[in-house]
Amino acid sequence: MPANLNWLWNFGAILTVVLMVMLATGLFLAIHYTPSAADAFASVEAIDRQVPSGWLLRSIHMTGASLFMAALYIHLFRGLYYGSYKQPRELLWITGLVLLCMVMLTAFAGYVLPWGQMSYWGADVVGKAVGAVPGIGGWLEHFLQGGDAPGDVSLHRLFILHFFMAFAVLGVVVVHVAVLHVAGSGNPKGIEPPAATVPFHPYYSAKDAAGLVLFITVFAVLVFFFPAIVAEPENYRPANPMHTPADIEPEWYFLPFYGILQSVPSKFGGLVVSVGAIGLLFLAPWLDTSPVRSARYRPVYRLGIVGLVVAFVTLGLVGRHHAEGIWMIVGRIATLVYYGHFLLVMPWSTRRERTLPAGVEGTP
Ligand code: HEM
Incomplete structure (x- = not known):
């Protein structure tokens, strides 16, 4: 080990x-x-x-x-x-x-x-x-x-x-x-x-x-x-x-996906985008092929992950508030940030990110 x-x-x-x-x-x-x-x-x-x-x-x-x-x-x-x-x-x-x-x-x-x-x-x-x-x-x-x-x-x-x-x-x-x-x-x-x-x-x-x-x-x-x-x-x-x-509300662990479902105006669209949020995880090994694995040495990728976690939690809150009013806009932005990590940050950082040399990390 x-x-x-x-x-x-x-x-x-x-x-x-x-x-x-x-x-x-x-x-x-x-x-x-x-x-x-x-x-x-x-x-x-x-x-x-x-x-x-x-x-x-x-x-x-x-x-x-x-x-x-x-x-x-x-x-x-x-x-x-x-x-x-x-x-x-x-x-x-x-x-x-x-x-x-x-x-x-x-x-x-x-x-x-x-x-x-x-x-x-x-x-x-x-x-x-x-x-x-x-x-x-x-x-x-x-x-x-x-x-x-x-x-x-x-x-x-x-x-x-x-x-x-x-x-x-x-x-x-x-x-x-x-x-x-x-x-x-x-x-x-x-x-x-x-x-x-x-x-x-x-x-x-x-x-x-x-x-x-x-x-x-x-x-x-x-x-x-x-x-x-x-x-x-x-x-x-x-x-x-x-x-x-x-209030019909799922268990807390489904709330982020419920938040996405509600942020998209069409019912079928919401279904596709929330199921797609899990689908993207399946593609991660092929969207990000950078030889540097750990986010410790990848400042941009690390920022993407922080954005992803914040977006995930925010979507949970959106699910709680039934994506009405301001929550609807917040839900759409968070959905974009979530998708952005996989579709923009991963491919971009694979090609262009300047990674740090081993030994200069200082992050978890
Ligand atoms: C029923 C649920 C699961 C069980 C019981 C389980 C169990 C385990 C165990 C015992 C290990 C080795 C110890 C560790 O690295 O923590 C492991 C490693 C791993 N699991 Fe899971 N796992 C589950 C779900 C998942 C899920 C949902 C994912 C991600 C999509 C995942 C991805 C991985 C990966 C990538 C490793 C290797 C990590 C590394 O060493 O870098 N597992 N899992």
Whole structure:
């Protein structure tokens, strides 16, 4: 292993452990859950109130989903900052992005299962977004929902999808880590082969364990002291197809994409641009072929990454504020900055950027 890995290299191990926790708690939740529109809400209430330690299982699973997504975004932006997507790790990057898409789908399906107001109307918004595809949209929406609106059939399918995807994610993680072992880990300097190496054990086994202890401490504080911190109050009302909530809002980790969706005037256009925001990540290894990997030595690229992170967070705020008034303009600018990093900064800096010589960095 490179001797100079920093704490950002802890998140792969953290993700693996949180995935196990999600699978274990999910399995026990599934034992008590009823996947039907008539009984789903009551079965989740029963888990919270009647099943021994059911509230704890549910709190771990819900908080875990949020922490998993937070760790996933840190892991991804680490890769962008240090150029981990570059040759010879293109396949590793692609398997990571496949995981991102699978995890997002799993999280969406999971959020529908309690069949509260936000579950129902969230599924409705996604159904309508799919319905905006020209030509086949209506058919696709009907096919995916199993009806004209979310209902019993949709819930049943989403339950199976949620259950199945969780294990499929585990399978792809095995592939991800196997591919990692072919190329080996990168390092913050991006200089390969690294100047100094150390064995994984005891150096990184100890460092991963220390990172996990810290992470689990934060996890435990949230679960035991703020068990409903990520819960949306509106989702504690049973789904009511006759009553649209005033604010339909996805979980925080989808907000940046929701912000893009709303900033674009046409429904289909919004869908294309927000799905495109993930699509661009797949192209990163070919948009940026600079031989210098790490943003430490690439001042312009580094600025692009800072812009990308600011744009991502801003888009999250836009999603929260429903892209109205000034938020609409802010959303469009942030979308341009996001796209600009991939379509302008990456190709430009590949050809023209004056990179710094090794040793003069002074940034993370
Ligand atoms: C279920 C989700 C995931 C799990 C469990 C996982 C697991 C891991 C593990 C254990 C490592 C080695 C330790 C480390 O470098 O942190 C790793 C490295 C890596 N992962 Fe992931 N990962 C996941 C998702 C992703 C995603 C979404 C991406 C990016 C699109 C990604 C890209 C990478 C890259 C590029 C590396 C190598 C980085 C380097 O050494 O320079 N992974 N992953």
